[in-house]
Amino acid sequence: MRSRPLTRLLTAILCAVGMLGVASLSGCSETGASSASGKITIGFSAWPGWNVWQVAQEQGLFAKNGVEVELKWFDVYTDSLNALATGAIDANSQTLNDTLMSVSGGAKQTVVLVNDNSTGNDKIIAREGITGVADLKGKKVAVEQGTVDHYLLLLALAEAKLTEKDIELVPMATDAAVAAFAGGKVDAVGAFAPFTTTALERPGSRAIATSAEFPGAIPDHLVFKADVVRDRPQVVQGVVNTWFQTLAWIKENRDGAVGIMAKRNGVTVEDYKTYDSGTTIFTRQQNIDAFTPGTTPQHLNHQARLAADFLTSTGLAKNPPNLDGLFNDTFVKAVPE
Known part of the structure; x- marks a missing residue:
């Protein structure tokens, strides 16, 4: 989880934006997500902040919010990044750094939700x-x-x-x-x-x-293909609403939720409980605060600039990512309180 062989990711990004000529020669996949249909496909992998999606699925909360979601689990986090970059899935759970890396390569992606901040994990x-x-x-x-x-x-x-x-x-x-x-x-x-x-x-x-x-340095997000956000905002809203309803369910059913999440990660319940303090799941208000522009560690635009400097100064990204339109707070603001 949360790691990336850069050559594979770069190839995927170039495929997605049409910069490699023939798919059969470049290794690009021609398989895309079913964004034209009613179903939305969301990728996730082994990180405590993203196991909430498994709870949502098992409790039928996507359907209650009027969205048809196919969750796609990735044993290898890198594969989920490639899947989003090539359009094989509609959305993915991924770090800010990885999103910036994709955007710097030309991918069109939009952050719509802060799942969590790493606070020790x-x-x-x-x-x-x-x-x-x-x-x-x-x-x-x-x-x-x-x-x-x-x-x-x-x-x-x-x-x-x-x-x-x-x-x-x-x-x-x-x-x-x-x-x-x-x-x-x-x-x-x-x-x-x-x-x-x-x-x-x-x-x-x-x-x-x-x-x-290092508060705020490692935020984790739900990231959609930009065209899905543009063309199907009602579906994106349903997914975001589901996230917060699932958090409420977990709060009321802690033991059952931990059992689901531990099983999904392949660890014991006891081990999973040790991850609690190391991942801070964001509330709706914390989301709104993070999306608000500012100059402190809690603000996404500030952390994005720092992470972008890291990527370019280390030579991992050749071009600075364009941050214009990357963060969209419309959906968390529209979540019923």
Whole structure:
């Protein structure tokens, strides 16, 4: 979840905007989502803030809001990004950084809902003997380049007056990075839940930095293809309404909801409960506040500028993403109070 091999994503984006000539030569898929019909297809993957969709489906709440939704689960988060970029699905649950990466490549996408902020479930985890970020100088740190955990690592290094040049960065996919850390091959790793659970099983390991220390830096969203938002706003509204009704159901049926979400993520109920404080699900008012332009960490436009700088300064994105029209607060504002 929440990691991205950049070459695959770039190919998908170029396919979506018609910049690669022949589909059969470029690897582009000709299969699209059924946006012309009544059904909407939403992608999601293994992150605590996105399991709410599973509850909505199992409790029949999409139908109660007049929308026909097909949920598509992705074992590999990257595949969900590619699916949205190529139009194979209508919407996806994804991070701000990944949305900006797609937009910088020419994809037309619109953020309509803030699912959550990571408030601890993204972590930099180090071996025994490393007690703080400053101790990472000269050490091997595994992380998937371009991911939110790479971003978190750079934020933590900067706070400790270090840069990426002060460590030995070992670029690896998140699951492989965690395996390398657990096997003693690297000194530290950047990862997200539920992979953090595996990393912390290494004897003596500890989290030396988490997303809780950088409020607002890692927001997660529901992102639609821009044409769906334009052409089918009533469907988008029904999906957004369903999200908040599902949150209300979860509040009243906590044990049942946790059971559903833990099963979807393939973890125990006990492990799932440990993720609660590390993912802050946004209320309607928190959504409205986040969409409102401003210059503090709670504002999406502010975080988008910071994340865009990260993507371009690291060379992950060649062009700055166009932020005009990226955030649409119409739907959260229209949710019945």
